[in-house]
Amino acid sequence: MVAAAAALAPRVVGGAALEVDRVSHAFDIDGQLLPVLNNVSFTVAPGEFVALLGPSGCGKSTLLRLVAGLEPPRAGSLSEDGVPITRPYPSRVVVFQDPTLFPWRTVWQNVALGLQAQGILKRERARVDAALDLVGLAKFRNAYPHQLSGGMAQRVALARALVNDPRILVLDEPLGKLDSLTRIAMQTEILSLWQRSGFTSLLVTHDVEEAVFLATRIIVFSDRPATIKAEIEVDRPYPRHRGDPALAELRHRILGLLGADATW
Amino acid sequence: MSTFSASESGLGTSRRPLSLRAAARRSDEGRLARRVAAGLAAGATWAAFGASCLWWDDLGDWSRTQALAIGAFVVAAAVVIAAAAWPPGRGGDQITRRLPWLTLLGAVLAVWELATAKFGWAPLPFFPPPQAILEVYTDDMPKLAASVLASVKLQLGGYAIGAAAGFLTGVAIGCSRAVGYWVHPVLRFIGPLPATAWLPIAFFVFPSSLSASTFLIALATGFPVTVLTWSGVASVSPAYHDVARTLGASRWFLITRVAIPGALPHVFVGLFMGLGASFAVLVVAEMIGVKAGLGWYLQWAQGWAAYANMYAALIVMSLLCSGAITLLFKTRDRLLVWQKGVVRW
Ligand SMILES: Nc1ncnc2c1ncn2[C@@H]1O[C@H](COP(=O)(O)OP(=O)(O)OP(=O)(O)O)[C@@H](O)[C@H]1O
Numbered sequence: 001m002v003a004a005a006a007a008l009a010p011r012v013v014g015g016a017a018l019e020v021d022r023v024s025h026a027f028d029i030d031g032q033l034l035p036v037l038n039n040v041s042f043t044v045a046p047g048e049f050v051a052l053l054g055p056s057g058c059g060k061s062t063l064l065r066l067v068a069g070l071e072p073p074r075a076g077s078l079s080e081d082g083v084p085i086t087r088p089y090p091s092r093v094v095v096f097q098d099p100t101l102f103p104w105r106t107v108w109q110n111v112a113l114g115l116q117a118q119g120i121l122k123r124e125r126a127r128v129d130a131a132l133d134l135v136g137l138a139k140f141r142n143a144y145p146h147q148l149s150g151g152m153a154q155r156v157a158l159a160r161a162l163v164n165d166p167r168i169l170v171l172d173e174p175l176g177k178l179d180s181l182t183r184i185a186m187q188t189e190i191l192s193l194w195q196r197s198g199f200t201s202l203l204v205t206h207d208v209e210e211a212v213f214l215a216t217r218i219i220v221f222s223d224r225p226a227t228i229k230a231e232i233e234v235d236r237p238y239p240r241h242r243g244d245p246a247l248a249e250l251r252h253r254i255l256g257l258l259g260a261d262a263t264w
Numbered sequence: 265m266s267t268f269s270a271s272e273s274g275l276g277t278s279r280r281p282l283s284l285r286a287a288a289r290r291s292d293e294g295r296l297a298r299r300v301a302a303g304l305a306a307g308a309t310w311a312a313f314g315a316s317c318l319w320w321d322d323l324g325d326w327s328r329t330q331a332l333a334i335g336a337f338v339v340a341a342a343v344v345i346a347a348a349a350w351p352p353g354r355g356g357d358q359i360t361r362r363l364p365w366l367t368l369l370g371a372v373l374a375v376w377e378l379a380t381a382k383f384g385w386a387p388l389p390f391f392p393p394p395q396a397i398l399e400v401y402t403d404d405m406p407k408l409a410a411s412v413l414a415s416v417k418l419q420l421g422g423y424a425i426g427a428a429a430g431f432l433t434g435v436a437i438g439c440s441r442a443v444g445y446w447v448h449p450v451l452r453f454i455g456p457l458p459a460t461a462w463l464p465i466a467f468f469v470f471p472s473s474l475s476a477s478t479f480l481i482a483l484a485t486g487f488p489v490t491v492l493t494w495s496g497v498a499s500v501s502p503a504y505h506d507v508a509r510t511l512g513a514s515r516w517f518l519i520t521r522v523a524i525p526g527a528l529p530h531v532f533v534g535l536f537m538g539l540g541a542s543f544a545v546l547v548v549a550e551m552i553g554v555k556a557g558l559g560w561y562l563q564w565a566q567g568w569a570a571y572a573n574m575y576a577a578l579i580v581m582s583l584l585c586s587g588a589i590t591l592l593f594k595t596r597d598r599l600l601v602w603q604k605g606v607v608r609w
């Protein structure tokens with residue numbers, strides 16, 4: 001597994017800086033304006049690992065779509081390394097909440113999608129194999145998505161993103177459908193990949209423990225329309241231990257911010 | 265080495281335990297016995313058909329009664345031998361599956377033979393006996409073959425043009441707002457018109473009746489293919505476009521690698537509907553316009569009250585149409601292996 005990770009990221013591309021500047025967004029639902037993001041500003045330094053937490057439906061996925069460049073914000077601006085984000089670009093790769101594997105493509109072809117779209121698949125075929133090894137699905141390279149379990153599909157989606165050497169990796173609850181053991185293994189895997197190749201990570205998750213274990217900084221959003229409720233540095237060195245009392249204390253604080261401290 | 269290998273190494277096959285294999289062999293024997301019994305039943309009805317040809321005298325003057333009887337006996341023998349001697353397996357199961365139908369077919373042919381050639385229960389010129397139809401195939405072959413060739417050529421040309429044009433139009437409407445704006449109203453206005461309504465104009469405008477007929481068949485094919493290709497492109501979830509765009513896909517890539525593959529299941533429904541519509545136009549165009557092909561043969565046969573020729577042509581036509589649809593479905597099954605639960609033709 002370590003060897004596979006090394007093959008996948010042979011060169012350290014390094015992360016890009018991300019700036020979100022006074023971004024507001026709203027959706028038009030039958031003429032009614034639904035505000036989703038309200039004046040959200042934050043910056044992510046190159047190579048940082050930022051986790052976004054917030055109640056369901058507050059606008060986290062929407063923010064990630066704006067970061068990806070799939071939609072322009074109604075107000076405010078976003079930029080990558082100082083360059084305004086106006087359209088999708090493969091330096092910012094998204095792992096969506098649903099795996100959205102292409103049903104007419106085999107697992108291998110799904111992972112190869114980005115390289116093919118950029119016209120470099122012929123040279124870089126080995127990277128696809130390495131990415132499949134990394135997520136442990138080399139045996140299923142010729143399977144079609146309908147032959148995979150939910151967790152396997154999500155791992156393919158992760159491999160499809162990682163194969164592109166992103167400078168900013170945008171993860172929208174990528175481990176949400178995995179069983180807890182695989183989840184823990186993948187968390188470690190993402191962490192080691194991030195440390196090795198130094199990309200900037202933006203992770204949306206519902207799992208406070210996951211955020212605390214992975215991120216260098218955690219941004220907590222309010223209910224819709226999302227505003228930033230708190231920004232919390234996770235000032236603990238890697239490798240972290242899940243039993244670390246400092247992390248447990250942090251987790252307690254964040255759950256409180258999310259209004260769930262009574263159940264803890 | 266992978267963390268996940270332990271949970272997902274279950275792809276290999278394991279050998280069946282001995283007791284299971286013995287049970288499988290027993291059930292193989294049972295299946296063979298049932299197949300032989302069914303084969304004997306099928307052989308019996310076909311032999312009865314053959315015997316019915318020879319036992320009584322023909323009411324009319326048909327030259328192929330004996331040949332028909334011999335053919336029936338040959339089929340009977342072949343069925344029994346195949347059912348008894350074919351090794352078990354996929355081929356054997358296929359035979360078993362067809363035997364009940366063969367049995368029924370032999371019985372129907374025997375009754376038909378008796379009702380027409382022997383006792384005249386069915387009014388004669390309109391219901392020719394099997395040997396009269398056989399006679400058409402043996403004695404009128406050149407004309408029939410020429411007609412088949414003409415029909416196939418016309419159909420293939422028109423269908424290919426219509427399918428290609430419909431597919432391209434559908435993709436263009438689905439992928440470009442501007443094309444949609446201009447083409448959609450035209451499609452709505454002209455599309456639902458039955459292609460045969462254009463017949464008088466087409467034969468007047470086009471230089472030859474062949475090109476006019478080709479145009480009509482293409483038109484009948486093109487409309488459903490266009491609409492379904494378009495709806496197929498529209499039905500592709502925007503999530504796939506989002507994924508491809510974030511991975512650096514160009515517009516061309518989005519059309520050829522996302523929109524078109526995603527639309528293919530719909531496209532095949534359109535091709536299927538277009539095939540049905542074009543058959544109808546083909547026959548009418550041949551009857552009224554080109555004066556060649558199976559449609560024309562049908563009309564010619566009717567003019568001479570040659571009902572046996574009509575039935576003979578109908579049978580050939582049905583085999584051709586069914587064959588075309590089979591071909592289409594086989595192509596689809598190959599292209600859409602990734603879909604589960606597709607209908608088998
Ligand atoms: N394309 C859209 N059109 C209209 N409304 C939308 C659209 N996408 C999202 N919304 C609305 O925006 C709000 C935020 O959605 P979003 O998907 O960003 O939430 P989320 O924070 O990711 O929630 P979850 O944690 O459950 O995934 C929701 O109320 C949703 O109804």
Ligand SMILES: [Mg+2]
Binds near residue numbers: 060061062097172
């Ligand atoms: Mg979401």
